[in-house]
Amino acid sequence: MKYCVGVDIGGTTVKLGIFQTDGTILDKWEILTRTENAGVEILPDIAKSIEEKRVEQNIETEDILGIGVGVPAPVDSFGVVKNTANLGWGYKEVKRELEEITGYVVAVGNDANMAALGEMWLGSGHGQKNMVMVTLGTGVGGGVIIDGRPLVGKNGAGGEIGHILANRQERDKCGCGKKGCLEQYASASGIARLARIRLARNNDWSLLRDKQKITAKEVFDALKEGDKVAEDIVEEFGAYLGYALADVAAIVDPAVIVIGGGVSKAGPIILQYIKKYFLEKAFFANEGTEFIIAVLGNDAGICGAAKMILG
């Protein structure tokens, strides 16, 4: 039996998993991400933790095919990171460094791309070769899989779906500094913002008016209760996201679009609002694109990272 290791580095914890090559997960665990001192301990900590687990599981060194790593930053095709927002790393040759520490083959990718690859390998996109995954969380992340491989791009910034232009008239700035990005309407905070704007516009009765602080979850809960204002908000969310995904489909021509992240926990009900607007605008060749809710949750990253080793 051969094995591969998947690592998903986050700003607070590093998630790790050991997989058989058939996708069976043998074990998964977490360690803390030590971001102090420019994150100098992160890779040695990962190496040490994998070695401990290897011994515990009685796996021979030569049976480990390699380590795949997902990083919350653009990663170029040489496994190099230019900068990170929350790991402490500036320029870092992640692939080379971890290979030198561990002696294993290492492959490195962007975490959103790894999540997409994970859903393709073991999740909702199983069996597909052309897939897009959108992660609707605090922000909007994206991963594009072409012919079974993540779209990396020149700067490792492929699949930045959250920053396509959804509204030319927007006056507020996105976190990235530009205006009108999809992330301003389709992330959890974006949905809450759409709700605040709509509630301020008139005095229509809504369950949402009782809330101290409106969250995306409350908007979807109110929708399920039949709240009309909540439905208008979700329609608006669906239009921004559906139109944007029609653009993504025109460029990428995926078989499947997987919707993940915290917002996707509202369930399949959100798909009808996205598909309605997607179909209104999609190029005819893309009208058969399937929409699916992600199933792997927080494990998607380690699954995709491990898959990187299997090619």
Added chain:
Amino acid sequence: MKYCVGVDIGGTTVKLGIFQTDGTILDKWEILTRTENAGVEILPDIAKSIEEKRVEQNIETEDILGIGVGVPAPVDSFGVVKNTANLGWGYKEVKRELEEITGYVVAVGNDANMAALGEMWLGSGHGQKNMVMVTLGTGVGGGVIIDGRPLVGKNGAGGEIGHILANRQERDKCGCGKKGCLEQYASASGIARLARIRLARNNDWSLLRDKQKITAKEVFDALKEGDKVAEDIVEEFGAYLGYALADVAAIVDPAVIVIGGGVSKAGPIILQYIKKYFLEKAFFANEGTEFIIAVLGNDAGICGAAKMILG
């Protein structure tokens, strides 16, 4: 010396070229596209023409590595076409059929993807591995090259940049049946339409008012004469195209965007209008994307098709 053949099938003529593997073109020529009888003669005509040229050039059969073919329709990764607008073909297994007729290895792709690949191999994108080409002609075509290979997609419809949503408020339909596609503003006919709409809006003096029928070329000619109305029209064109290409860049992260097609004959002056709006909206990682005018003209298709054989 080894050779590869590039074929670019159009609705009126088929363009052909024989290339050395280093990109040197040995000969190029054209034959008529016989679309009658459901286009049944097109592939045999191509085979016959290549055989005649091979004999004329004194090339041994075994020195021809294969034939690459560009088709004006979506082509899937098996070299199969589902339908064509102007060749007479319905479902056609182009790769299999031409391989059976000729005995050579055949690779088939969409013509816009082939043009992009051609510019990457021998033209303005030389040396790049991640590139987008936009062809601004009667319509707006697009080709995306990822890691040196065309983005084909599930249905062979990858890179349909002309059909991304550029204007949510549009009331007129695009040729594809949907509303607000980039093609309605950035193609030659789209630019002429922007001109007609703007000229009808008020009575401002313009060189364009003397024209019987306004074309994109006349708009750019007037721009070069300092015509203010023409400049407003080109600004509008630049905004639609620049914003749309910022979206493409966010998804694909290209090193270079190549602008080709009839509209690009206006020259580098158009790039400043596109880049201005591109930079206003581009994700920060994409701000260094280069813009270049295509250089291969009508030869791009045969160059890219030939390159398909070299991998």
